[in-house]
Amino acid sequence: QWxxxxxxxxxxxxxxxxxxxxxxxxxxxxxxxxxxDGRCExxxxxxxxxxxxxxxxxxxxxxxxxxxxxxxxxxxxxxxxMQRNWIGRSEGAEVVFRxxxxxxxxxxxxxxxxxxxxxxxxVMAPEHPDVLRLAAGTxxxxxxxxxxxxxxxxxNDQRGAAEREKTGVPLGRxxxxxxxxxxxxxxxxxxxxxxxxxxxxxxxPAHDERDFAFARTYDLPIRRVIxxxxxxxxxxxxxYTGDGPLVNSHPDFDGLQNRQALQRIVAWLRDEGQxxxxxxxxxxxxLISRQRYWGCPIPVVYCEGCGTVPVPAEHLxxxxxxxxxxxxxxxxxxxxxxxxxxxxxxxxxxxxRRETDTMDTFVDxxxxxxxxxxxxxxxxxxxxxxxxxxMPVDQYIGGVEHAILHLMYARFFTKALADLxxxxxxxxxxxxxxxxxxxxxxxxMSKSRGNVVSPMAIVERYGADTARAYILFIGPPDQDADWSxxxxxxxxxxxxxxxxxxxxxxxxxxxxxxxGASRGSPGGGAGGEADxxxxxxxxxxxxxxxxxxxxxxxxxxxxxAAIMELTNVCSRLREQASVTAQADALAAAASLLFPFAPHxxxxxxxxxxxxxVWEQPWPVADxxxxxxxxxxxxxxxxxxxxxxxxxxxxxxxEELAQLCREAPNVRAHLxxxxxxxEVVVPAKLVxxxxx
RNA sequence: GCGGCGGUGGCGGAAUGGCAGACGCGAUCGGCUCAAAACCGAUUGCCCGCAAGGGCGUGUGGGUUCGACUCCCACCCGCCGCACCA
Numbered sequence: 014q015w016x017x018x019x020x021x022x023x024x025x026x027x028x029x030x031x032x033x034x035x036x037x038x039x040x041x042x043x044x045x046x047x048x049x050d051g052r053c054e055x056x057x058x059x060x061x062x063x064x065x066x067x068x069x070x071x072x073x074x075x076x077x078x079x080x081x082x083x084x085x086x087x088x089x090x091x092x093x094x095m096q097r098n099w100i101g102r103s104e105g106a107e108v109v110f111r112x113x114x115x116x117x118x119x120x121x122x123x124x125x126x127x128x129x130x131x132x133x134x135x136v137m138a139p140e141h142p143d144v145l146r147l148a149a150g151t152x153x154x155x156x157x158x159x160x161x162x163x164x165x166x167x168x169n170d171q172r173g174a175a176e177r178e179k180t181g182v183p184l185g186r187x188x189x190x191x192x193x194x195x196x197x198x199x200x201x202x203x204x205x206x207x208x209x210x211x212x213x214x215x216x217x218p219a220h221d222e223r224d225f226a227f228a229r230t231y232d233l234p235i236r237r238v239i240x241x242x243x244x245x246x247x248x249x250x251x252x253y254t255g256d257g258p259l260v261n262s263h264p265d266f267d268g269l270q271n272r273q274a275l276q277r278i279v280a281w282l283r284d285e286g287q288x289x290x291x292x293x294x295x296x297x298x299x300l301i302s303r304q305r306y307w308g309c310p311i312p313v314v315y316c317e318g319c320g321t322v323p324v325p326a327e328h329l330x331x332x333x334x335x336x337x338x339x340x341x342x343x344x345x346x347x348x349x350x351x352x353x354x355x356x357x358x359x360x361x362x363x364x365x366r367r368e369t370d371t372m373d374t375f376v377d378x379x380x381x382x383x384x385x386x387x388x389x390x391x392x393x394x395x396x397x398x399x400x401x402x403x404m405p406v407d408q409y410i411g412g413v414e415h416a417i418l419h420l421m422y423a424r425f426f427t428k429a430l431a432d433l434x435x436x437x438x439x440x441x442x443x444x445x446x447x448x449x450x451x452x453x454x455x456x457x458m459s460k461s462r463g464n465v466v467s468p469m470a471i472v473e474r475y476g477a478d479t480a481r482a483y484i485l486f487i488g489p490p491d492q493d494a495d496w497s498x499x500x501x502x503x504x505x506x507x508x509x510x511x512x513x514x515x516x517x518x519x520x521x522x523x524x525x526x527x528x529g530a531s532r533g534s535p536g537g538g539a540g541g542e543a544d545x546x547x548x549x550x551x552x553x554x555x556x557x558x559x560x561x562x563x564x565x566x567x568x569x570x571x572x573x574a575a576i577m578e579l580t581n582v583c584s585r586l587r588e589q590a591s592v593t594a595q596a597d598a599l600a601a602a603a604s605l606l607f608p609f610a611p612h613x614x615x616x617x618x619x620x621x622x623x624x625x626v627w628e629q630p631w632p633v634a635d636x637x638x639x640x641x642x643x644x645x646x647x648x649x650x651x652x653x654x655x656x657x658x659x660x661x662x663x664x665x666x667e668e669l670a671q672l673c674r675e676a677p678n679v680r681a682h683l684x685x686x687x688x689x690x691e692v693v694v695p696a697k698l699v700x701x702x703x704x
Numbered sequence: 705g706c707g708g709c710g711g712u713g714g715c716g717g718a719a720u721g722g723c724a725g726a727c728g729c730g731a732u733c734g735g736c737u738c739a740a741a742a743c744c745g746a747u748u749g750c751c752c753g754c755a756a757g758g759g760c761g762u763g764u765g766g767g768u769u770c771g772a773c774u775c776c777c778a779c780c781c782g783c784c785g786c787a788c789c790a
Binding site: 089090091094095098099101103105121122123124125136177179202203204205206208209210213214215216217221222223224226293295413416417486487488489491492493494495497499500502503504506507510513570571573574575576577578581584645647649651652653654657678681689690691692694697698700701702 | 705707708709710715716717718722723726727728729730742743744756757769770771783784785786787788789790
């Protein structure tokens, strides 16, 4: 509520009558962002449009900064693209078309003022408030009224389809094309949207596919004003939406490249007072009023004399009243609490009435991360010095479904609060990782589908370690993955096997009996080759897991696979290796496993070492063990593997080539052929190219 | 239509331009057991071969390279986003 009042004070919150999206099932208004394909984001019901007076936040003031600052954050490109699309910035011009008969001016937004000379008709959206007024007295009234009724009755889904046949009717009026004084007919057609631009367009059929389709249907003139790539100036190959020199326009502009002509034409319009350069956005202000009970009350009081009065800070918070009926019914359930609604005007002390709508829950999620940094603060929303040390968030993780909801709103809040002096940073989340969705049998889990996997059931049956480790092992975290009960069994078996090996080894190990006892001496009679293989595998696993977890890779699936490999080697060598070597390798495995399966890993580690794994540093691989002196060299002939030989890690190219040449199967393939070339990759591979 | 991501065994998936298929699941055979489960061992891309070995193989077709799952071009398919945005 304090943030809302801050935004109100700054002019970033306002109340206005507007055409808003209404969900008939939830009986509340929604923000544009909460309408997905014409349906309510919460319940899937098709939304309606209503004229209502509602509270908005002026997110459009931040459109450019929300767009530009995307370059400064380490977010996935697809999320940035979605935000850019949603903001939908277009550069162009606003151009005035005048209806001389009625003395009315109609500005339109266009990204293509270079094609103005090709504007041969004019189209208004069915919702445009002046449509009936323009048709009045022309004899087209009833036809126009019928068309509007039909257009508005259609569902959003249908109307949005791009492939749909163009329809419309003439209004019986003309407007004047400002660049050449030509009168052009005015139509109403539902392919023009009221919510974008000014709800009216200039139609240039030669250079716009939609206008072209409409002109063809209604036999309207088509005038080419940009030459085609092969110099076409006639009606062939239209519509043409590319660039080229202007033709059929005006002697001052003909022959100019259209992008250059665009600048000149806009300058000319400005001088003539007929238009100006303009930027248009698809983004609309954020409608935050909701007719729901469970939400943060909007802290304002309406007074006959004083108007809209903010609740003073010392009276905050405004607490939800008790009501008997929470159900949605088209007006806020709060309105039924008459004792609560009826109050005193904070300004004049006279009778006042509280705002009964509550705020969108996305308002709360737009700043929770700020509060989390200073959750115990009971005198302010946060202490800026605390935020200075914690924020911004280094790594945010969430589903891509928030790309243009939470993630846009939170960025807007951060910028607005920074402008008001409450924050010292512009972006809330430096880096973002969008994890994939876990599906079941290929489908999104949902109660109605009955394919939900219950975490509690898994935890009860297999334990939290298995549940956690399996989810991390299931696949690359940025991709969707399908839940598999068998896969989880596999992880459970792995954890059990590691623990059994550890327990068994600990029983035989002197270290378990004497914690901290000196290590390194052979615990049994065995050792040698097996011990060194174990030590090398452990070093490899430490290196691999550490790498998989570092950076922003989150490669948990391959990290767990590496621990499995180490465990497999421990299991395979348990007869040959010394107890000490075995214990060391298993302790390394337990240590690496700790982030993924903390309970089982901690217990195994304790048994093996007598120590608490979380009190020990993350393991570090001995560099000497990572690189053995002898390496396997792959021998290729014409790029195909024919043999392998062992060689010293730092053997010279000639030595390697010589060794490989003598490998039996290589000799067989070299025999009787002409050696063209030898490629040697040190410590790795030799390739003989023969003819 | 535009943009993004993806396509590798029976399945989930691994692979800084250098051994394709790590790891897991499943399957087959064997051990243990009165028996089963659990556990342990072996095999497991396809084709030919007793074997040694050979051929084919990462959606399709081309290209670059000594060498391509990886880079380039064109195309097909799937998923996601946007879509009559003037």
